[in-house]
Structures are given as C-alpha cells and as structure tokens.
Amino acid sequence: MKRGTMLIVFAIACGLVAAGTVYMYLGRAMAPKPVSAETVTVIAAKSAISPRTKLTQDLVYVREIPVEAVHPKAVRDIDTVIGLIAKYEILEGEQIILDRLYREDERIGLVSSVPGHMRAVTVPVDEVVGVAGFVKPGDRVDIIVTASGVGQTGDVAFTALEDIEVLAVAQETEDKNQGRAKVSTSVTLAVKPGEAERLALVEKIGKLRLALRPMFASATKGQGIVAHDLLKEVKGWSPPKTSADSGETRQPAATVSAAPAAAKPQTSAPAVRDSKAPSIVEVIRGSQITYITLVEVGEVSQP
Incomplete structure (x- = not known):
C-alpha cells in the first residue's frame, strides 16, 4: 500500500510541475511585445490617387511610422516624388514606393511623347510614301501633296507641312531596328491643332508623300509646281492650242430672246x-x- 501511495503522489507532483511549466511558457508567449519607440518618416498618400495622376504637394504628406513597418523601397524625401506620375492606384495612407511611379525619363505610351501644345495625327503610308521604310520615330519630315489641277494647269504638287516630327511608326514609338528599314502601313506625326486640320484636308483632296529631312536641315520650303510649268521645261513641248x-x-x-419674235412670211428663196x-x-x-x-x-x- 505504501508503495502504491507513493507512486500516486509522485505522479500528481509530476503533473503539477508539467502544468506549471506549460502555464509559464504560454504566459510568456502571449505577453505583448514591447513597442519600439524608434520611428522614421516616410511619404504617404493623403487620399486615394488614381493611375496616371501627377503627384503634387496636396496629394502626399510626411508620416511617422515605426521602423518595423517601413517598406524597404519607401520614399523618405517628399521632393523625390513631386511631379512624378502614378502607375497604379495608391490607397489613402499607403507609403509611396518608387516602383509604383513613372520615372521622369520613362514614357507612358504615346500620350507622353506628344508635346503639350501639339496633337498626334496618323496618316497611311506604304513603301513609297514612307521613304522605303527608313522613316523612324524621332525623325523629321516634310509632307508633300499632289492633287489634280483645273484647266490647262494640270496636276499640282506642293509642300503642305514642313519640319514635322515623327512620333511613331505603326505601333512602335522607338527605333527597335537600329536604323534598318522596315516598311509600315502608318506613321503618327506631331502637329499643331491648325496643322492637324490642314493635314486632314490635304489628305482628302490629294495624295500624301513624306520627304525625310536631314538631321540638321535648314528652314527651306518648296514653292509648289504645276504640271504646265514643269512640261514647259521639256524641249519641243507646247501647250494645247x-x-x-x-x-x-x-x-x-x-x-x-425670252419672247418669241413674230413669224414673218418668207418670200425669198431658200438660203444658199x-x-x-x-x-x-x-x-x-x-x-x-x-x-x-x-x-x-x-x-x-x-x-
């Protein structure tokens, strides 16, 4: 009996020790961790920012957060993000990360390539109109128009627009062929609003042809020519009489006369x-x- 009683007491003692150990472990594990007093400043969004929105002082602010909550790529200086454009939506209070912004030298499709006072207009081209495929984004061209003339002048040819920048060739805004020729079906040009109207009209009344300008071309413009003047230079040619x-x-x-004249009797012989x-x-x-x-x-x- 004494031996059995001792075993029971020993088992109870071991159980109490185990229970106490578990209780102490759980108490330490569930205890709140001490909050770090160290904070840093980051740039965050005052309100939700839509994609393709330019960041201004009114959209961002300086926020202090604990060191443990700082994103590794979070922006610390507010001047770094002012003027940049958001790629994606940024939520209210979210830390501003450079990877979610367009860099200053990064293009946002074709719209970022169009100057503020210009418009992008696309014209159809082929191998001949597009200078055999040698027209590339960034080149400058003159636009020549040929149209049917009136009367004896014959057909006419004139320069409608001069020194026009090429924004894109087909769907490419950069020269990925490293200068090699590539025939495309369209060319997008940067023109002023008034030039866009002129271009739309001359495309309707005649045929367009692009003339590729040198890199450092002078500001010269053709005077236009008619077929009559051109043929006069041919030896032996003369205009229709x-x-x-x-x-x-x-x-x-x-x-x-509006009123018919009175009929007179013919007494003379028929006219000869x-x-x-x-x-x-x-x-x-x-x-x-x-x-x-x-x-x-x-x-x-x-x-």
Missing part, C-alpha cells in the same frame, strides 16, 4: 449654204469654256 492661238476671231455667244468652213464660237461662262460650231445661217450646232 486654243481658238485664240489659231487666229480665229471670237464671236459673241448667240442669245435667245455658205461654201466656206463653218465658224467656231468660243463661249466663256465663268471658268468654263465651251466651243459652238455655226453650221448654217440661223441654225446652231453644239458638239
């Missing part, structure tokens, strides 16, 4: 046809010229 050039006398166009060649009358109505052939007396025939 008109009735005035052939020596024929101009006669006024025949007019018809003139054996001479028929006369040709030139009628000018505004900018339109019409030629009328007088076949016989009293009758007019228009070819």
Whole structure:
C-alpha cells in the first residue's frame, strides 16, 4: 500500500510541475511585445490617387511610422516624388514606393511623347510614301501633296507641312531596328491643332508623300509646281492650242430672246449654204469654256 501511495503522489507532483511549466511558457508567449519607440518618416498618400495622376504637394504628406513597418523601397524625401506620375492606384495612407511611379525619363505610351501644345495625327503610308521604310520615330519630315489641277494647269504638287516630327511608326514609338528599314502601313506625326486640320484636308483632296529631312536641315520650303510649268521645261513641248492661238476671231455667244419674235412670211428663196468652213464660237461662262460650231445661217450646232 505504501508503495502504491507513493507512486500516486509522485505522479500528481509530476503533473503539477508539467502544468506549471506549460502555464509559464504560454504566459510568456502571449505577453505583448514591447513597442519600439524608434520611428522614421516616410511619404504617404493623403487620399486615394488614381493611375496616371501627377503627384503634387496636396496629394502626399510626411508620416511617422515605426521602423518595423517601413517598406524597404519607401520614399523618405517628399521632393523625390513631386511631379512624378502614378502607375497604379495608391490607397489613402499607403507609403509611396518608387516602383509604383513613372520615372521622369520613362514614357507612358504615346500620350507622353506628344508635346503639350501639339496633337498626334496618323496618316497611311506604304513603301513609297514612307521613304522605303527608313522613316523612324524621332525623325523629321516634310509632307508633300499632289492633287489634280483645273484647266490647262494640270496636276499640282506642293509642300503642305514642313519640319514635322515623327512620333511613331505603326505601333512602335522607338527605333527597335537600329536604323534598318522596315516598311509600315502608318506613321503618327506631331502637329499643331491648325496643322492637324490642314493635314486632314490635304489628305482628302490629294495624295500624301513624306520627304525625310536631314538631321540638321535648314528652314527651306518648296514653292509648289504645276504640271504646265514643269512640261514647259521639256524641249519641243507646247501647250494645247486654243481658238485664240489659231487666229480665229471670237464671236459673241448667240442669245435667245425670252419672247418669241413674230413669224414673218418668207418670200425669198431658200438660203444658199455658205461654201466656206463653218465658224467656231468660243463661249466663256465663268471658268468654263465651251466651243459652238455655226453650221448654217440661223441654225446652231453644239458638239
């Protein structure tokens, strides 16, 4: 009996010791950790900042937080972020991280390449119009237009815009081919608002052609030329002759009275046809010229 009683007492004592040890361990583990008194300053957002928003003094502030809560890439100096643009949404109170901002030299698509007072306009090109694919982003070009002329002048060609910057070729805003030619179907240009309207109109009335400018081109502009002036330089060419050039006398166009004249009885013999060649009358109505052939007396025939 004594031996059994001693075993029971020993077991109870071991249990009490184990319970006490567990209690002390849990008490230490669940005790609140001492708060560090050391803090640092970081830059945080005053309110939610939308993507592509330029950071200003009104959107950020200096915040003090414990050292343990500081993000490794958090910005400490407020002047570092002023003027930069947010890539993604930044929540209220969130620490400003440089990886979530666009750098000053980093492009935000095509919109960041357009100067503030300019507009981006795209024109279609092919191998010929686009200078065989040698036009690259950053180059400068002249835009030449060819259109149909009026009358004897023939077709015309003139420089519509000069010294225009190329923003993009197709969907590329950078020269990834290192200067090698690449034929594309479109070119995006940086033009002023008034030039954008002019470009849209000349594209409708004629055909465009890009002329690649040298890197240090002088400010020269073509005067335009018409087909008539160009053909005059060809030896042996002469413009089409008109009735005035052939020596024929101009006669006024025949007019018809509003009220018909009273019919007179014809007592004379039928008119004898003139054996001479028929006369040709030139009628000018505004900018339109019409030629009328007088076949016989009293009758007019228009070819």
